[in-house]
Amino acid sequence: MTQLTNQRFLFPEKAVSGYLNGASRSPQLKALAAAARHAIWWREENAGMPIPAFFETVSLVKAEFAQLINCAEPDRIAVLPSTSYGIATAAKNLPLQQGQNIIVAEDQFPSNYYSWLERCKEVGAELRVVARPEPGATDSWSDRVLAAIDHKTAAVAIAQVHWADGSLFDLAAIRDRTNDVDAWLIIDATQSVGAFPTDVSALKPDVLCAGGYKWLMGPYGCGYAYFGERMDGGTPLEENWINRAGSEDFRNLVNYREEYRPLAGRYCVGQQSNFIMMPMQLEGLKQVNAWGAENIQAYCNELWSGVAPILANVGIELPEERAHHLVGLKLTDDFDRDVLSAEFERRGLSLSYRGDAIRVSPGCYNLPEELAELAGAFFKAVK
The missing domain is CATH 3.40.640.10 (Type I PLP-dependent aspartate aminotransferase-like (Major domain))
Structure with a gap:
């Protein structure tokens, strides 16, 4: 398996900046x-x-x-x-x-x-x-x-x-x-x-x-x-x-x-x-x-590894068995959902709400800093 580096250069910067919503639809490659x-x-x-x-x-x-x-x-x-x-x-x-x-x-x-x-x-x-x-x-x-x-x-x-x-x-x-x-x-x-x-x-x-x-x-x-x-x-x-x-x-x-x-x-x-x-x-x-699916999984797993301990500090645990490109984060009553939504918007993060979970779906165009912003939003929303 060849290690995959960030592929942001293949997309328009405006399309992928803060975009953690690949499960909704992909950003469009320049080649397309x-x-x-x-x-x-x-x-x-x-x-x-x-x-x-x-x-x-x-x-x-x-x-x-x-x-x-x-x-x-x-x-x-x-x-x-x-x-x-x-x-x-x-x-x-x-x-x-x-x-x-x-x-x-x-x-x-x-x-x-x-x-x-x-x-x-x-x-x-x-x-x-x-x-x-x-x-x-x-x-x-x-x-x-x-x-x-x-x-x-x-x-x-x-x-x-x-x-x-x-x-x-x-x-x-x-x-x-x-x-x-x-x-x-x-x-x-x-x-x-x-x-x-x-x-x-x-x-x-x-x-x-x-x-x-x-x-x-x-x-x-x-x-x-x-x-x-x-x-x-x-x-x-x-x-x-x-x-x-x-x-x-x-x-x-x-x-x-x-x-x-x-x-x-x-x-x-x-x-x-x-x-x-x-x-x-x-x-x-x-x-x-x-790219190769194995490489995409490895890249996304590395993105999560940097913020998983930070999220755990505020009670957000990543599922043990998961696909690294699509993760549902379950919210407890310890979070103010309105504040959290406002924080996501303020930080320029795009993601989805599905049932009682916040669906975060990064791709090989995302940067570690964007996952850090995600963690920061959760910290701000703790009651």
């Missing part, structure tokens, strides 16, 4: 803006588009995402407009019968909840929501998910890293248990892939989806999915021309084809070739691969 400007310039100068341009950049994007999740088959990657598109695709194809159950975690992101709620209503299945353990509990959240799985479980649909507080789920153990009962594992990796190591060759999920505008450094409105063998030959959400075999041959598009493009090619969104966004997505994925 340059790619968009070039794409717009090219469009201004050219009325048409060469046929290969409909396919080439899409293939490169799939290959970059496949590399990121250690997938040996780029054709198992689909280009999507959002995580919810991938989840809905999985829900449409999941064999589900009356009396079975689907398991989700409490306070899961809505995009990985509503599709399962509606699917369960549709067939008379149970949506089983696993509660977060209370402080001091002897079992973990993963333990509770494992305990909820039984012979009637059709699928576990869960995040790798919980979006609200950064809780880590033991996906390897959950995968083993779902295999025991022949259930699917569907992963929302939006808050993990790109910043946290993800290996589908080891984990073998049935579906893994990720929005592209957070840790994958892409523009808003893009996403990706890995579809495993259970999804081979499934039914896509939409029937578009470009997902069919032979779509490179524009002259024969009127000669309709039954066959789809290989593997996950059938699940890609229509107009996937988006000639402005696709070059931006490619630049973002290339940069994330160049």
